[in-house]
Amino acid sequence: MTTSKKELIALQFPFFESRYEENLQKLISHIKKAPKGSVVVAPELVLSNFSFDKMQEAADFGKVALDKLLELSSDKIIALTLTEKIDGKFYNSAKILYKGTVVHSQPKVKLFKFGNEDTYFEAGDKNNIKIVEIDGLKYAILICFEIRFIEFWEKIKGADIILIPALWGKLRKEQFEAITKSLAIINQAFVIASGSSNENMASSSGIITPFGKEYRDDSSEYLAYIADLKEIKKMRRYMDVGIL
Numbered sequence: 001m002t003t004s005k006k007e008l009i010a011l012q013f014p015f016f017e018s019r020y021e022e023n024l025q026k027l028i029s030h031i032k033k034a035p036k037g038s039v040v041v042a043p044e045l046v047l048s049n050f051s052f053d054k055m056q057e058a059a060d061f062g063k064v065a066l067d068k069l070l071e072l073s074s075d076k077i078i079a080l081t082l083t084e085k086i087d088g089k090f091y092n093s094a095k096i097l098y099k100g101t102v103v104h105s106q107p108k109v110k111l112f113k114f115g116n117e118d119t120y121f122e123a124g125d126k127n128n129i130k131i132v133e134i135d136g137l138k139y140a141i142l143i144c145f146e147i148r149f150i151e152f153w154e155k156i157k158g159a160d161i162i163l164i165p166a167l168w169g170k171l172r173k174e175q176f177e178a179i180t181k182s183l184a185i186i187n188q189a190f191v192i193a194s195g196s197s198n199e200n201m202a203s204s205s206g207i208i209t210p211f212g213k214e215y216r217d218d219s220s221e222y223l224a225y226i227a228d229l230k231e232i233k234k235m236r237r238y239m240d241v242g243i244l
Contacts, residue, residue: 005229006038006039006040006226006229007225007226008034008039008161008207008223009039009144009222010018010193010194010206011041011046012043012220012223013221014197015046015047015196015198016046017049017054018050018165019050020048020065023049024047024068027046027047027080027089030192030222031069032072032077034224035076035077036075036076039192041164041194041198042170043077043195043205044080044081044167044195045081046081046082047065047083048063048082049167050115050167056085059083059085062084064235066102069097071076073101073120074099076098078097079094079141079165080094080095081093081095081108083164084107090120091108091124092107092108092111093108094106094107094108094143094165096132102137103134104130104141105128106129108146109125109152110148111123126151129146129152130155131158131159132221137160137161137229138160139159139162139163140162141163142162143164147164147183153186158187158243160189160190160229161190161192162183162184163192163194164180165194165195166194168195168204169200170202172181173202173203173204174206176193176202177204177216180206180208180210184208185210185212187210187213188210188211188232188235188243189210191207193206196235197218202218207225208222209227209231210232210234210235
């Protein structure tokens with residue numbers, strides 16, 4: 001661990017299927033505000049929303065946007081998901097970007113059937129859900145609906161910072177907040193949850209500490225918290241549940 005302090009940022013703003021370039025520019029403007037060394041998490045499918053009626057267009061735009069976002073990752077970590085086409089099939093793929101490279105790619109495994117995701121997207125391989133070490137810190141990412149599955153909590157046990165890009169419905173707002181808080185407490189890790197603030201979405205973005213303290217603000221597009229990373233080891237020593 002190279003430093004004891006790290007700024008964690010959860011983005012939260014509306015984005016639309018017909019406004020790809022506008023969505024990208026909004027994302028870029030927020031990323032540029034983030035300081036060197038920070039971690040920025042954007043909502044699920046922030047570039048295109050679901051765009052089920054134009055998947056190819058969304059995937060093509062994702063390629064162009066990814067190149068621009070990689071440039072911005074020279075001194076900060078950026079996490080988001082985008083529509084990606086692999087071997088003729090479309091995936092909702094999470095990307096962790098750092099120093100101009102894709103450090104980790106993880107297509108969504110558990111697709112939300114009530115939203116018809118399984119009709120348009122191919123499910124990813126659960127073996128891609130793993131801990132990724134960057135500069136001495138252990139990161140993991142779960143995409144929206146995936147946080148409901150305990151088997152995935154086990155796969156990321158030991159992560160220091162858990163990234164959650166989400167498009168979570170307003171009707172289940174309390175559940176999203178409860179699950180993300182529980183994820184931080186059970187894993188004794190920092191959680192960065194980033195959700196959409198579209199009209200029918202929950203917002204509920206925030207940063208949760210290993211002690212379960214929440215920093216949320218539904219009125220803000222840019223939520224930042226300077227994390228004391230020593231809290232991770234402190235909590236794991238204080239309440240020893242076998243997480244190293």
